[in-house]
Structure formats: C-alpha cells, structure tokens
Amino acid sequence: MVTRNNLHLSLNTKWVAVFALLLLFLNYGEAQEIPVPVKLQFQLFVKILSFDKNLEKQTDDSLRLAVVCQSGWRQSDRTARSFLAEAAADESLRIQNLPLAVRRHHLGTIPELRKFLVAEKIDVVYIGPLRAVAVSDITALTRELRVLSLSGVPEYQKHGVSVNLNIKGATPEILINQKSAKHEGADFSSRLLHLVTIIN
Numbered sequence: 001m002v003t004r005n006n007l008h009l010s011l012n013t014k015w016v017a018v019f020a021l022l023l024l025f026l027n028y029g030e031a032q033e034i035p036v037p038v039k040l041q042f043q044l045f046v047k048i049l050s051f052d053k054n055l056e057k058q059t060d061d062s063l064r065l066a067v068v069c070q071s072g073w074r075q076s077d078r079t080a081r082s083f084l085a086e087a088a089a090d091e092s093l094r095i096q097n098l099p100l101a102v103r104r105h106h107l108g109t110i111p112e113l114r115k116f117l118v119a120e121k122i123d124v125v126y127i128g129p130l131r132a133v134a135v136s137d138i139t140a141l142t143r144e145l146r147v148l149s150l151s152g153v154p155e156y157q158k159h160g161v162s163v164n165l166n167i168k169g170a171t172p173e174i175l176i177n178q179k180s181a182k183h184e185g186a187d188f189s190s191r192l193l194h195l196v197t198i199i200n
Contacts, residue, residue, distance in 0.1 A: 034129060034152045035167040038079060041152045042086035044172060048163055049095050049124065049148075051192035056096055058146070058185055059123045063098040066117065068138070069128040071106040079128040079152070080104055110137050117145055127151040127161060135159035139180065146185035157199055162186060175199050 036044070049055060055063070065087075069080035087093070087102040094100070105116050107130065117125070125147050127138060139160030142149045151157075154166040154175065162181040166173045174196040181188060 033154075034079060035154065036152055036165040036172050038082035038152065039086055040172060041165055042083060044165060044174065045126070045150055045163070046093070046095060046100075048150075048174065048188075048192065051189040052096075052148070052186045053189055054185055054187040055123075056098065059098060059121075061098075062101045063095050063124065064101045064103065064120060064122045065124040065126060066120065066122045067102060067104045067126045067128065068107050068113070068130075069104065070130055070133070073129075073131060076128050076130060083126060083128070107133065110141060113138065114141055114145070117141070117147055122147055124148045124150060127153070127156060129153050135161065143180065143183040146183075148181065148184045148186050173197055 034041075049063070067080045067083050070076040084102060084104060087100060103116075103120055103122070105113065107113060116122070122145075125138070125142055127135065127149060128151075135156050136159040139149055139162075141147075142162075143160070148163070149161045150163045151161045152165050154164050157164040157175050157177055160177065160180045162177050162184055164175040164177075166175060176188065176193070176196045177199040178188075178193075179200055
C-alpha cells in the first residue's frame with residue numbers, strides 16, 4: 001500500500017535525481033564554453049598559422065583546414081557556421097602565400113574522420129565544441145596524420161589539442177601545447193612562443 005509519506009519520499013528521490021542530472025549537464029556545458037568570439041578566433045588562428053615554419057613544407061598548393069562539428073547540436077553547428085563565414089568573407093586570404101580552403105566535417109566515428117582527413121588532404125583541424133566525444137581520440141588521429149589541431153574550447157588543451165584560445169583578464173590568451181604541436185608537424189617561431197602560454 002502506498003502511503004502519503006512513501007509517495008512524498010518517492011517524489012523527493014525523483015527530484016533529487018533530476019537535479020543531479022541537471023547539475024551534471026550544466027557542468028558539462030561549462031566545459032564547452034567558447035570565451036573568445038569566433039570572429040576573433042579566426043583572426044588569431046590565421047596569425048598563429050603564419051608563424052608555423054613547417055607549414056609550407058606540410059602542404060602543396062593550398063592550406064586545407066577542416067572544421068569538425070556535430071550536427072544536431074546548436075552550439076557546435078553555430079560555431080562551425082560562424083567559422084566558415086569568417087573564412088568565406090575574404091576570398092583573397094592567404095597564409096604564407098597559400099590560399100585557404102576550408103571544409104566542414106560532421107563528426108561521426110573516428111574512422112570516418114580519418115577517411116575524410118586523408119581524402120581531403122587536410123593540413124589543419126579546427127575542433128568546435130563537441131559533446132559525448134573523447135577529444136583525445138581526435139588528437140591521437142591528428143598526431144598520427146601530422147595534422148595541426150586548433151580549438152576555441154580551452155578545456156580541450158587537456159586532451160592534446162595543440163593550439164587553444166582562452167580569455168585571461170580582458171584579453172585573449174593563446175595556449176600552445178608544444179609537445180602536441182611537434183607531434184602534429186608544427187614548428188612555431190620563437191617570436192610567437194614568447195607571446196603565448198606554453199603547455200607541456
């Protein structure tokens with residue numbers, strides 16, 4: 001027999017569980033924050049790439065950049081569209097005399113991502129906000145294929161992304177994981193390294 005007290009306890013337990021899940025969701029969302037606006041991200045990444053001494057050796061006729069996102073998640077999709085729009089805004093843009101070609105990839109599986117990166121001869125990967133994805137699996141792939149990884153999600157520097165952006169005080173902060181960058185084939189100029197936060 002269900003008494004009023006039992007029913008009250010059951011409802012309380014249910015609300016506690018819902019509240020706990022909500023807290024987990026909010027905490028997860030915080031890890032996906034992009035503190036630097038995408039427009040500024042794009043400008044900074046273009047400048048950062050101009051300091052990679054190995055860039056021209058890594059590619060041939062153009063610099064191919066992939067924007068990795070998740071379909072069905074508004075934040076990821078919006079970030080990707082904004083990044084692509086910034087790239088499309090200046091068709092004459094060149095990085096180290098290389099025209100920039102940007103492709104979008106909706107992340108499915110890591111083998112599918114591998115196939116895309118190889119087929120499109122991608123040189124640089126921009127990793128947008130992702131959920132329920134092991135970013136370390138992506139960076140393991142970029143190291144294997146020697147593809148430089150970038151992201152505007154600061155949390156991803158813990159998972160091996162080579163170049164991340166954050167806000168320190170009121171100004172953008174560039175975070176470079178030198179070990180990851182070297183594994184991905186990059187060799188950044190000391191002129192840049194003096195201006196950034198090195199993560200090892």
